[in-house]
Amino acid sequence: MMYCPKLTASLTIPSYLPFCHYTRQFLPSHFRSSDKNPNLVSIIRAKPRISHSLRCFASSSMATTPPTQSSETKPYSVLFVCLGNICRSPAAEGVFRDIVKKRGLDSKFNIDSAGTIDYHEGNMADPRMRSAAKRRGIEITSLSRPIKASDFREFDLILAMDDQNKEDILKAYNVWKARGNFPPDADKKVKLMCSYCKKHNDKFVPDPYYGGAQGFEKVLDLLEDACESLLDSVTVQS
Structure with a gap:
């Protein structure tokens, strides 16, 4: 059975941020109260109309924002962003x-x-x-949260998973x-x-939400490649 998160009727979506894995036009007609618990609702999934048309970024996009003058005492902060913050x-x-x-650098980073x-x-x-991550010895324990204005002050680097994510982040920023x-x-x-990948082109x-197990493995392959290079880039500059 496909994973389906709980949804409450009080859900509100900021006007400057996109909707998640459901399209707005289908949402209202598919709310159904549960006979056992009227507070729970179920929803029929509709594949999102999210454009993944991408453009190649200049090689300069590989450069990481240099640490500030207080970087010797302040951990370097990295924020990873996707659509729903669940994959x-x-x-x-x-x-x-x-x-x-x-690499023994825990104290040097805020992630x-x-x-x-x-x-x-x-x-x-x-x-x-x-x-999928646990099979590689990686624990994922974080809870989903939306990006917020203070993230642009607190983080040195904000990494988007795709062009649509990047566009939405910048719209919110504006x-x-x-x-x-x-x-x-x-x-x-x-x-x-x-932009940090070295072994993959x-x-x-890609969002693995609607695919099979291989989609999640692909995501991890890309992330391991990019994260190794990212850490090398940050440590060299610092």
């Missing part, structure tokens, strides 16, 4: 934590993940993603920027995850 970005967080720990929507907020990662003060060129912190990390 790709929590896996990226888990993979990067594992690599950092194996987190988020989504461009709040649909799954508070939920653990997709069990299929957690199982809304928040108009409402408050942000560090100069904070939007330059946003880069593509696969993929331009984005």
